[in-house]
Amino acid sequence: MKRLLLLLPLFLLPLPVPAGDGGVDSLRQTGKAFSSVAKKVAPAVAFIQVEEKGDGEERAEREGWPFHDDLFRRFFGDDFPGLSRPAPKKPRRAIGQGSGFVFAHSETGAYVLTNHHVVEKARRIRVRFQDGREFVARLKGADAKSDVAVLEIPARDLPALKWADSAALEVGEWVVALGNPFGLSHTLTTGVVSAKGRTSLGINDYEDFIQTDAAINPGNSGGPLLNLDGEVVGVNTAIFSRSGGYMGVGFAIPSNLARAIAEQLVRDGKVVRGYIGLGVQPLTPDLAEALNLRDTRGVLVSRVNPDSPAERAGIRAGDVLLSMDGAPLHDGGHYRNRAALAKPGSQVGIGLLREGRRMEIPVTVARLEEDDPPGAESATRLGLAVRAASAEELRRLGVARAVVVTSVEPGSLAALASIAPGTVILEANRRAVGNPGEFAAVVGEAEDGVLLRLFEKGLSRQVSLRWR
Numbered sequence: 001m002k003r004l005l006l007l008l009p010l011f012l013l014p015l016p017v018p019a020g021d022g023g024v025d026s027l028r029q030t031g032k033a034f035s036s037v038a039k040k041v042a043p044a045v046a047f048i049q050v051e052e053k054g055d056g057e058e059r060a061e062r063e064g065w066p067f068h069d070d071l072f073r074r075f076f077g078d079d080f081p082g083l084s085r086p087a088p089k090k091p092r093r094a095i096g097q098g099s100g101f102v103f104a105h106s107e108t109g110a111y112v113l114t115n116h117h118v119v120e121k122a123r124r125i126r127v128r129f130q131d132g133r134e135f136v137a138r139l140k141g142a143d144a145k146s147d148v149a150v151l152e153i154p155a156r157d158l159p160a161l162k163w164a165d166s167a168a169l170e171v172g173e174w175v176v177a178l179g180n181p182f183g184l185s186h187t188l189t190t191g192v193v194s195a196k197g198r199t200s201l202g203i204n205d206y207e208d209f210i211q212t213d214a215a216i217n218p219g220n221s222g223g224p225l226l227n228l229d230g231e232v233v234g235v236n237t238a239i240f241s242r243s244g245g246y247m248g249v250g251f252a253i254p255s256n257l258a259r260a261i262a263e264q265l266v267r268d269g270k271v272v273r274g275y276i277g278l279g280v281q282p283l284t285p286d287l288a289e290a291l292n293l294r295d296t297r298g299v300l301v302s303r304v305n306p307d308s309p310a311e312r313a314g315i316r317a318g319d320v321l322l323s324m325d326g327a328p329l330h331d332g333g334h335y336r337n338r339a340a341l342a343k344p345g346s347q348v349g350i351g352l353l354r355e356g357r358r359m360e361i362p363v364t365v366a367r368l369e370e371d372d373p374p375g376a377e378s379a380t381r382l383g384l385a386v387r388a389a390s391a392e393e394l395r396r397l398g399v400a401r402a403v404v405v406t407s408v409e410p411g412s413l414a415a416l417a418s419i420a421p422g423t424v425i426l427e428a429n430r431r432a433v434g435n436p437g438e439f440a441a442v443v444g445e446a447e448d449g450v451l452l453r454l455f456e457k458g459l460s461r462q463v464s465l466r467w468r
Helices: 020-044 069-079 255-268 285-290 309-313 332-341 391-397 436-445
Strands: 002-004 045-059 089-105 110-114 122-128 134-136 138-143 148-153 174-179 187-198 209-212 224-226 232-240 250-254 278-282 299-304 320-324 347-354 357-364 384-388 403-408 424-428 449-456 459-466
Touching (some): 020 089, 020 187, 020 224, 089 174, 089 232, 089 255, 110 255, 122 148, 138 255, 209 232, 232 255, 250 255, 299 332, 309 357, 320 332, 424 436
Parallel strands (some): 002 232
Antiparallel strands (some): 045 089, 089 110, 122 134, 138 148, 174 224, 187 209, 224 232, 347 357, 403 424, 424 449, 449 459
16 A cells, blocks of 8 residues: 655544434435445455565475474584474565456456556465455556556456446545455445545656545555445545554545556556657646736646657647646646547647637647656656756855746645745755756656755755655
């Protein structure tokens, strides 16, 4: 289970219980609805156990010998009767666990969806179901950027869960999480959809999370988030936590994104993403006012990559992107997800605002290559955009290089750390950064977080932003 550190107090308020017989009957009906979901979907939900190679070593002991050979050698040497000769050392095994669910069938078996981070270090994967059957799974394909993986098992008689349209999911709807927290198989928890479209959390490269207060704990990763019809609306993935356990804020990959990735993995064993070639940043109220915009809807184009589909189509820095193929673009994360899911070679319509005029520009999508520039499709995973500090700013600070924060996405890692526009970043992971490219490169190289040295309001401080 991935987790993020959130250094904010949480206040839990008791829910009122309806009074009278009508209230009790209503609660009974709700309970029966949850029970119905559990009975319907439990046979398709899997407990996943992963055997990993550890860093240490362990020594195999003589079979049947009741004492530790090392202890006896310490006092008696190697000549004590019955004492085995030192056995060769072998790699220490680490055991990980998570959840998953059957979502489709192959000619010879079934496909199980889980999180990439559950199986990324696996040398052996076992999948167990409610009926007690256990299978050794084969990794069909995995995508680290979306945190989705697909396993194949030799069992065609297992039921497959149905996908729901996550775009139709509404805030406030009941949802059910089913999985194996702390190894407790087929544990059901309930809650509501707290929010949709959460991006810039620094959990995955591509984010569009459903936020829920259904209890999600270590071991739930990869399990389904379901509606009351027993259909998959999301894949449980991460939590905000100070303790490593449930604190009321969990995140799930929406079913539409998970399904698109899983189907590519089944078909091709890998994911091919679309590329348009824009750097974008959120529209703050100050930016909207400076650009004579009436509101902050859309995202601002901050960079057009040379020889990119966007440049060839005539999109310019300063344009405000409003939609893609008619679907509204709320922030940089939404733009990036839609661009990545677009099929290379296809044409998409980009709705934008330029100098007060609305227009739609057709763009032919290219294939995203692994060596494309960091941050080519959005601001950094921290949820902020930066610019190089001016000569006057550097003189006042007494430094040779620095970058200045120009915008921060609400709810992002940067926002949670109280970083604001105007904050000066002097160092990232103890390296001086002097322009957006250098800053993006340092963040892109980091595995699980970045340490920033900041200067703001005449004071210097350091802040650690972690996404794992």
